[in-house]
Amino acid sequence: MSSTSSVPPWDVHRPPAAEGRVFLVTGGNAGIGYFVAEQLSATGATVVLGCRDPARAAAAAASIRSTVPGARVRTVRLDLADPSSTAAVARSLEEDRLDAVVHNAGVALDDPPRRVTGAGHELMFGTNHLGHFALTWSLMPLLAAAPAARVVTVGSFAARSERLDPDDLQSLGDYRPKRAYGRSKLAQMYFGLELDRRLRAAGSPVASVVVHPGGALDALTPARPALSASAAPARWAAAPAGLLVQGKHAGAWPAVRAVLDPAVRGGELWGPRVFGLRGEPRREPVWKYLADRRAAARLWDASCELTGTGRGPDGARWAG
Template structure:
């Protein structure tokens, strides 16, 4: 059985009193909506510069305005990023205009509920391409910026949905027996295996960059959106919650939490100096809700053979390989 990782003894992590990070720059993919929005808002509150990577400039602008209303003086900007477009990760990194980056949060993703199977313009299954391959390529292009910032972090968002899944290395693109929820779960499992394989490669290279895995704990529900939205505080126009919806969903707080709290593991993974590479952070209470803590790795996440084969396949499908010096 995998061992339970631990972090050095430090004062309890306070999700409401994050450490200052002025002078640092963080990129959050999909930071214009959902959990990613709250990751960006929380990081902006530390004094750091936060860059939202998303496809839609209008939605990003609304998110930036909302964060500015909550965090006076927030330094937030947008770069265009479409993870389903193989040319976009490189263009995004060029548009950053940075010589160093302190952390990237791989948060953006797509989940399809119903057939038919959809492909990107270059023929990859949409969820696998967006959730995994796009972030794999983005990490490659960000590597020089991350390597220039000592102690930088690559934070990858996994999912509870991946806990019961296994990869089919002979059908990573779900061309056979396509089932949308399974394809989504496998794409998230691929992300999680990538994060841990990246950690092994970073350590082997002697890099100071850390690869940390998080999961928000919410995707254990089959259709979490409505419930989670009703538990999520309003951030108009990004998210508006009615009083009726809030009251009707109060009993759910015993089992799940809103998207603001679901962002806590990623914020801690970026900011906590006690968090090391190769760890997984998730909600404290049954992995579903509560303050973030370090969790034992699920047994199949320790499968280094599958992770290495996935890495090799991802290199072939993207034409790039993340490498740090």
């Protein structure tokens, strides 16, 4: 029997065991991040929830323990809008290595006015992209210490209809909340792919994978103690949408597979099987404009300047 045929098919309900491994999930207290953390906890790994609000993080950890008996789950404080917080996370983990980080946390604003982080960056771009960009460098020594670590960046299907404006990354000229959110997620996806190119060029054992959850609705999501339960009428109203989209527990599947499946490779894009909106995870072609290396490199350089990270010890922009 060939080695390929001896590998069992991927089962989203029974992921492989991962005892002894350590995973960090940003924003693991709510939404898709919560279910990524819950599903990873079922593998026997140690799962760390990186969250801004300690009380909500504790509630999420308790919920995971009640759902996954024996779960090894704990929390660290992480505010992606605060550079001092992202810089401190590696020490807070108190681990000698990190097998994967899932860049999931994000801010989504529906209405004006434009808001900024303490560092003066537009809130969604500054949190969703720049915060994770800076966090990666804080964690890189721990990731490099693992035998085959992964950086898994959770993008968004909403990013597919957006394009970056390299001259106005922070929406100073024309701020529209939904567009700014989509662009911030697009920037994350560019970063995840560019990161892998640079890791490969450097011969690093760390791989970077980009995923997206497709369409994921609260109303189609199983109730959990730490999450706001959808009212019964909302669930009934959302039932027809289940033909096209899914709950957030299923939206977590591509990220979980990207962390655990040895067949997943750096530089790949994974999403739901059915029209990219629902179903089990599958590898999909990298969206054409995401393959624009010039745009990715320009974003990388801007991110270095804005965060003061992403550079080597000689001060040059990190190239691997």
